[in-house]
Amino acid sequence: MTFQSIIFYIFAAILIVSGLRVITARNPVHAVLFLVLAFFTASGLWLLLYAEFLAITLILVYVGAVMVLFLFVVMMLDINFDKLREGFWKYLPVAATVAIAMVVEMVLLITSKNFALANKAFGAPPAAGISNSKELGRILYTDYLLPFELAAVILLVAIVAAIALTLRPRKEAKSQIVGDQVRVKASDRLKIIKMDAEKEMPPESTAIPTPPAA
Amino acid sequence: MFDTIYSTLDSGFMNALGPAMGPPAFATAWALAKVVSVVVPLLIFVLYFQLVERWVIGWMQVRRGPNRVTFFGIKWLGGFAQPIADALKLLLKEQIVPTGANRWLFLLAPALSVAPAMAVWAVVPFMPGWVIANADAGLLVVLALTSMGVYGVIIAGWASNSKYAFLGAMRSAAQVVSYEIAMGFALVGGLMAAQTMNLSQMVAKQDGAYGFAEWFFIPLFPLFMVHFIAGVAETNRHPFDVAEGESEIVAGPLVEYSGMTWSLFFLAEYANMLLVATISTIMFLGGWLSPFPHSVPVLGAPSIFWMLVKMMTLMLMFVWIRASFPRYRYDQIMRLGWKVFIPITIVWIIVVGVMMLDPVRNWAPFSIWFGKLGGN
Numbered sequence: 001m002t003f004q005s006i007i008f009y010i011f012a013a014i015l016i017v018s019g020l021r022v023i024t025a026r027n028p029v030h031a032v033l034f035l036v037l038a039f040f041t042a043s044g045l046w047l048l049l050y051a052e053f054l055a056i057t058l059i060l061v062y063v064g065a066v067m068v069l070f071l072f073v074v075m076m077l078d079i080n081f082d083k084l085r086e087g088f089w090k091y092l093p094v095a096a097t098v099a100i101a102m103v104v105e106m107v108l109l110i111t112s113k114n115f116a117l118a119n120k121a122f123g124a125p126p127a128a129g130i131s132n133s134k135e136l137g138r139i140l141y142t143d144y145l146l147p148f149e150l151a152a153v154i155l156l157v158a159i160v161a162a163i164a165l166t167l168r169p170r171k172e173a174k175s176q177i178v179g180d181q182v183r184v185k186a187s188d189r190l191k192i193i194k195m196d197a198e199k200e201m202p203p204e205s206t207a208i209p210t211p212p213a214a
Numbered sequence: 215m216f217d218t219i220y221s222t223l224d225s226g227f228m229n230a231l232g233p234a235m236g237p238p239a240f241a242t243a244w245a246l247a248k249v250v251s252v253v254v255p256l257l258i259f260v261l262y263f264q265l266v267e268r269w270v271i272g273w274m275q276v277r278r279g280p281n282r283v284t285f286f287g288i289k290w291l292g293g294f295a296q297p298i299a300d301a302l303k304l305l306l307k308e309q310i311v312p313t314g315a316n317r318w319l320f321l322l323a324p325a326l327s328v329a330p331a332m333a334v335w336a337v338v339p340f341m342p343g344w345v346i347a348n349a350d351a352g353l354l355v356v357l358a359l360t361s362m363g364v365y366g367v368i369i370a371g372w373a374s375n376s377k378y379a380f381l382g383a384m385r386s387a388a389q390v391v392s393y394e395i396a397m398g399f400a401l402v403g404g405l406m407a408a409q410t411m412n413l414s415q416m417v418a419k420q421d422g423a424y425g426f427a428e429w430f431f432i433p434l435f436p437l438f439m440v441h442f443i444a445g446v447a448e449t450n451r452h453p454f455d456v457a458e459g460e461s462e463i464v465a466g467p468l469v470e471y472s473g474m475t476w477s478l479f480f481l482a483e484y485a486n487m488l489l490v491a492t493i494s495t496i497m498f499l500g501g502w503l504s505p506f507p508h509s510v511p512v513l514g515a516p517s518i519f520w521m522l523v524k525m526m527t528l529m530l531m532f533v534w535i536r537a538s539f540p541r542y543r544y545d546q547i548m549r550l551g552w553k554v555f556i557p558i559t560i561v562w563i564i565v566v567g568v569m570m571l572d573p574v575r576n577w578a579p580f581s582i583w584f585g586k587l588g589g590n
Contacts, residue, residue: 033319056354056355056358057358059359059362060354060358063361068368068387069391072368072387072388075368075372131350132351178549
């Protein structure tokens, strides 16, 4: 067994365990953190395949941005853990069907003759002087320019749609008008009055007023 | 000088010890030695930079700063032993885990905060070839690992089971994620100009006959400013330190931490500051290149001295900013990130694209600056 395959099996074991813990963890925050671990380990596996650009992008996009927002939302939810577990057996058949369908699809894809994934030389080190990210960029922006741009447009539409669907003008919402704040001058807020530092008091006011009789 | 020593060591040891120890064992030992040679100076730097910071802030506020703790009672060394005394105090302090806290995550958070801050240094070059891993996608590694740092703060805030800590974590997460976009876009402009994500090649691209006039901070000036200010925000430093916000939420995510766990967060913050300064130096200020033209005898030569001078200048900027500006309001921070910095970077990326076009690049009056943008 080579050193690389030892590393592969360690990473694969961590990936499977953390994947299982995502769905079995009682606390949703723990589940999200296990998902982060799963992504991180998957990116390690991709690094073993010399797919450095994909590996780093997985961390940058999913671990660094998507999962942070996930965690952000999950932490603020007020979840009743018992309610979450209700109906486990009721939904199990449906979930199992979906899972089996996915496994069958994957096996079909991997063993298919048309793709011949088994014969592809994965994990072979690239020739010297070839940069993984540069080659990917070259292919994306030449051969696959149209699909790439289409994907970008779809993402943009999704972003705009997400904002358009959730943004509703609220009457009680208050916001600051930044332009007005920036335009403020000290003379608008503060009035300086000239006055003497000391003032001659009329003699009668110096007497201490006597408290009214109780 | 250093690079000749380094390369002699690299090839010399490889030839002498390689056959004796067996290549894999030797490669591991050599890699470990390289890691130690980067991490140990980094830790010493963090230890002493906080002394410099306290001194500089002291001088700016017309007071002396730490000047008592000294070595062997020598008076003029007053203050020099302060960081060591502080570190000892933190090491010996009791670790307190709050009763309601999630114990595992509470103790994991500082490690998650400090590990990415240290790991990034694997791809940062200090001189040509003087780098632990000369990764082709070096800039991406830097971006990916710095984006991991926010987990430490979020988990710390949640696991402490305290309202102040949680509020701080929420603020920090939103702020870091927002400023990461501006920072990423600023770096996109840099890598368009350099046509590479390898940090060493990025510096090499800024080399030229005219010294500092060749560096990328001139054609990419807005991106340089945005990168540095977003870096201040991303490290949760003053004036963007609302995550800690002593006056409102005590110390934010750090409120329940004591002793060594607290100091790990501190270490991560300073290591991240140094990283922002280093990436700015490499991408915009020509790294180890001299500001003088190559024709100037000694000063014109590239050396690690210039790299350190530039890094320390930017680090001092962090301190000056901290001592000079009042804290931003939270909505102002968000507005600055989303409505000012991101549009500026997007517009300047387009401008860089125009500057890279052939007729513009070769336009005589600007060819010093635009001529080296793009191309291969």
